[in-house]
């Protein structure tokens with residue numbers, strides 16, 4: 001067997017090792033050959049490879065954004081102060097029929113921001129309709145152009161909004177129910193579409209892997225879940241789904257899933273879905289028994305604090321989840337509800353929100369947040385042996401940060417300062433799959449200035465459309481607010497808000 005030819009040598013940086021000195025990482029060289037890390041050590045010969053001098057720099061594993069939707073990137077900064085169920089009404093249509101130009105621009109814009117923030121893998125639960133090959137091709141071409149690694153799932157559902165949120169069916173006059181979505185659809189053409197995509201494109205691109213994305217247990221009939229399970233088993237794929245994001249969802253489980261003990265997890269279990277290939281998003285309103293079941297069945301959880309806080313969904317019970325041993329990862333979620341693709345923010349919130357529900361000291365420390373942001377995310381994509389650490393044999397996905405940035409002035413602990421101080425500003429170089437995709441803080445794969453111009457030119461039309469969408473659902477909002485008053489007044493047995501007196505206005 002011939003040795004692979006070295007292609008890049010990162011020389012003399014501090015290399016972050018999850019199992020090494022996380023406060024003062026040792027200085028080492030990282031030798032890359034093709035798409036993989038060939039060696040980590042001192043005095044490694046360049047052997048013709050491109051040399052990146054990394055003295056005074058920090059080399060970290062590429063960050064993994066384990067939950068994201070690319071469909072509303074252009075709505076970043078446009079929406080504020082909406083609970084999830086109202087936000088879905090306002091921004092959901094962006095996951096409908098949109099121009100291929102918009103699809104390309106939004107995918108590239110999201111990928112470019114992710115790369116600049118040291119994210120090398122993004123899990124896109126891709127939302128669009130109608131289901132068309134050219135939309136998938138446009139999204140995947142944009143990811144390929146950007147050079148980011150993507151775990152790609154098409155988000156699917158066959159049940160309408162009106163039947164999946166507590167009280168909506170009761171309070172909304174029949175004439176207004178269409179505004180919030182009241183058409184259930186046949187699951188077969190949808191799951192057939194997903195199956196056809198996997199057949200058509202055995203991988204979603206040179207740096208892509210497939211996943212499956214049933215939107216949520218309350219939004220998918222048993223027929224759809226069973227088809228997903230079948231596809232997952234046939235192609236050995238991970239499954240992502242939204243579970244217990246809001247109190248409304250917890251209450252709906254109690255109301256509509258009595259046959260399964262009022263819990264979505266037992267419903268999914270009955271249909272054969274629950275197990276190690278599944279990662280649920282959010283889990284803010286998981287009951288203690290659900291948490292125990294997740295730990296027992298090795299079901300993962302990706303937490304999205306930025307989105308949960310922006311959409312008033314509450315705070316996931318971090319101490320309980322940790323004590324139970326649920327495997328965890330971090331995500332940024334949509335741009336219209338988190339406004340950034342930034343896992344540094346997600347790590348900081350994970351470490352800090354740990355204190356909200358329990359003042360007692362726990363064992364949570366910054367290195368754990370870094371593990372979640374790398375290896376934890378990798379595990380949700382079933383790539384835990386491929387990415388998430390700088391080790392020989394793994395994919396060469398990493399970021400190089402400038403330790404001369406004020407973030408590290410003074411440098412006392414790399415791990416803590418990455419979690420509590422860093423914003424993404426120090427990220428200087430990013431390598432994905434052995435390719436330099438960010439150099440000197442500039443994305444090398446995409447003409448970002450041209451992208452800014454194209455997005456700016458497209459934006460007036462986009463904003464007009466978003467405005468039209470928001471106006472269209474306005475007549476339904478007083479009824480949706482009434483449903484929320486009832487939801488907030490209901491008791492699901494526990495609380496996920498900080499314990500101040502609340503008004504249900």
Ligand SMILES: [Zn+2]
Nearest residue numbers: 069242281333
């Ligand atoms: Zn989501």
